[in-house]
Amino acid sequence: MKSIVFPRSGGLIENSLKLFKDQLAKIRVRTLSSQPVQVSHAIDWILYPVKSNSVVSEFLPVVLGATVTAEFKLRSLDTRNAPNAGSNTLISAQLCSKESAMYPASSLLAFSLLAIAYGQQVGTQQAENHPQLTTQQCTAGGSCQTLSTSVVLDANWRWLHTTSGYTNCYTGNTWDATLCPDPVTCAQNCALDGADYAGTYGITSSGSALTLKFVTGANVGSRVYLMASDSSYQMLKLKNQEFTFDVDMSNLPCGLNGALYLTEMDADGGTSKYPNNKAGAKYGTGYCDSQCPHDIKFINGEANILGWEGSSNDPNSGTGQYGTCCNEMDIWEANSMAAAYTPHVCTVQGQTRCSGTDCGDGDQRYDGVCDKDGCDFNSWRMGNQTFLGPGLLVDTKSKFTVVTQFVTSDNTTSGTLSEIRRLYVQNGKVIQNSAVNIPGIPAGNSVTDAFCNAQKTAFGDTNSFESRGGLKAMDTALQQGMVLALSVWDDYAADMLWLDSDYPTNKSASTPGVSRGPCATISGVPADVESQSPGASVIFSNIKFGDIGSTFSATGGGGGSGTTTSPSGSPTGGGTVAQWGQCGGTGWTGATQCVSPYTCHVLNPYYSQCY
Incomplete structure (x- = not known):
């Protein structure tokens, strides 16, 4: 193979610097083939990708004796659910020189160090810069203070590599056995890197607006958290308060979920509790939710490698022995066809690692510490199929405001959470939430313990919400403070049918509680959604929280008088x-x-x- 002839005159480093400077800069190559690829850029190289489903984005030559070794930054094309989306895997391909030039070991070492420094500088490691996203905290009377908040990408999406170089600790859905022989050693050997938010993940912000794109290059989906500072999450304490935001989900079809929710994570991402966690909230660590997910790579400062099994249908994800559980308040799970808000409660407080029965996996779903079903209010499921959707009362073809009120028994922050209410504002009108229209359930339009109990009975569902504490458990979480998560995702477990279609699919759609939205039961398959709707996106904006009645008006910021629309009932x-x-x-x-x-x-x- 002929690849390069470099002169014998002059010193190694001098000539090599000239090589970098004058001949090679950045060479970008794309290939879906495992066959050699000829690349021409002043000189010819032979490139062998490590695997067929890959993108080779940049490479840098390093002169080593009679060969030239090129280090390639390899990024997987297939990052569905994106646990390691955008990660760079450094590999080597030897490119034989035309002449057999030999150099002293000391010169080789000097040049090797030079090459490594250069590699870091050009993006082998990514600086972490949180996108700014202003929010507002409001008080009675409508006075609002603007906060200099930002968002951070969840740690599971980040490039994970050795602390001493660029070797992946996790590739595809497999851990490196040498770097990760056990959970603690793995945590000590591996580092999270910064994120290219816009370029790799399709995450952009402008003022108070956050856009999450579904597919960006190789990346699919994303999850971010609201930050109070560069190293701490914003903690929201919402008892006797309301939370308001605008959303444009006109570009979210069936099978997708643009979610905004609260999770009981630690403010610092777990660094104070777990010494092995050096990254913390700055790098999006410490996630938990009511599903006790097992796909989180690091839990309690340790790698979740014990019992790890790669996913059968997702080449970038897997599950370990442990899950990570906590209370979760789904303020908004929605696409253009359906929406729900759902409290999920647990018998544990704060982020808690689970194993075995406590995780509630599979047939043990109702034996775990958390209520995985939750108590949901989905207008379609609750009997009003003309309330929310394209061209309906809440018209998902355009932006609207979502207001969620966490009402206490005595209307004070020290009272007990008794009700979670929902309002909408669109085109200058306040729209009350739809009323229940299901036999056996009182015609209310909010979430209460009484509503949840009646709903579970009417639908024949297991009442794990009540058995795990009901609203009283959510009261405790809101009192302690919760972290705001925003995400866009597709569903490898159930194709999002639980949100926008008939679910479970083995029951008749006429059975109360089964029909949840108008989407077909064959919709939502991730492979289809990713190929057919790569341009999907959701925009969250104008996030406000504060005293009830202080965060919204019927003018929508546009002035003029407003009116109120009330669904029947x-x-x-x-x-x-x-x-x-x-x-x-x-x-x-x-x-x-x-x-x-x-x-x-x-x-x-x-x-x-x-x-």
Whole structure:
């Protein structure tokens, strides 16, 4: 093989520097073939990719005796669920020189060090710069303070490599056995690298708006967390508070989920509890949720390598012996066809590592520490199939505002969480949540313990929500503070049918609780969604939190008078309004008298509520 002839005159380093400077710069090559590829750029090289499904993005030559060894940055094309999306795997391919030039070992060592430094500088390691995302904290009366917050990418998506070089600790869905012989040694040997948010992951921000693209090059999906500082998550304590955001999900089809939710992670990502975790919140560590996921690579500062099995249908993911559990409040799980908000509670407090039965896997689903089903309010599932969707009352073809209120028993932050309410604002109108229209479930429009119990009975579902503490357990989590997660993802386990179609698929759609949205039961297959909708995206913006009634108005920031739209079933009979129902506001034409003993309270000029 002829690859390069470099002159014998002059010193090795001098000539090599000239080689870098004048001849080779950056050479970019793409190939889907395992056959040799001829590359021409001033000189000819023979390139052998390590595996067929790969992208070779950059390489840098290193002169070693009679050969030239090129170090290639290899990135997998197939990063579905993206546990290691964008990761760079350094490999070597020997390219024989035309002449057999030999050099002293000392010169080789000197040049080797030079090459490594250069490699880091050009992107072998990526600086971590969190995208800025401003949010607002509001108080009664509508006064809001802008916060200099940002977002950070979850650690599971990042390139994981040896601390002493560039060798992958994790490739595809397999751990390097040499670097990771046991959980502790692996944590000590391996480092998380920074992220190219826009280029690799399709994550961009502008002011108060965050865009998450579904597919960006090789990467599929993403998950980020709201940061208060460069090394600490923003902790949200939402008892007797409300959380508001705008969302544009017009570009999210069936099978996708643009999610915004709270998780009971540690503010520092676990660094204070687990000494082996040096990366912390700055690099998105410490994730947990009510599903007790086993695919998290590091839990409690240790690699989750024990019992690790690569996924049969996802070449970049796998599951280990341990899961990581905690309370989870799904404020928003949705696409353009369906939406739900769902509290999930656990018998443990804070991020907790699980194993065995406690994880609630498979047939032990209802034996674990967490409520995996949750108590969901999905308007379609609860009997209103004309409420949310393209061209419907809440029109998903355009942006709208989502308001979630965490109401306590005495309307104070020290009271007990008693209800989770939902409102929408679109085109200058406040839209009350749809009312339940299912036999056996009272016609409310919010999540309460009574609603959850009635729903589980009517649908014949196991009531793991009640058995794990119900809203009282969520009360404790909200009191301690929770971390905001935002993500876009597809579902390798159930094709997202639990959100937007009929689920489970072995039951009739006419069975109460089975139909959850209008999507076909054959939709949502990840391979199909990824190939057919790579341009999908979701935009979250104008995130606000604070006193109830302080974070939204009917004008949507555009000025002018607003009106209120109420789905049928909101006011009670006799011209009175139930507790927490709307009883007034600009343009309101419904009942204004509250059911005894409640009275109508003005929250802002556009919305009054009975409590």
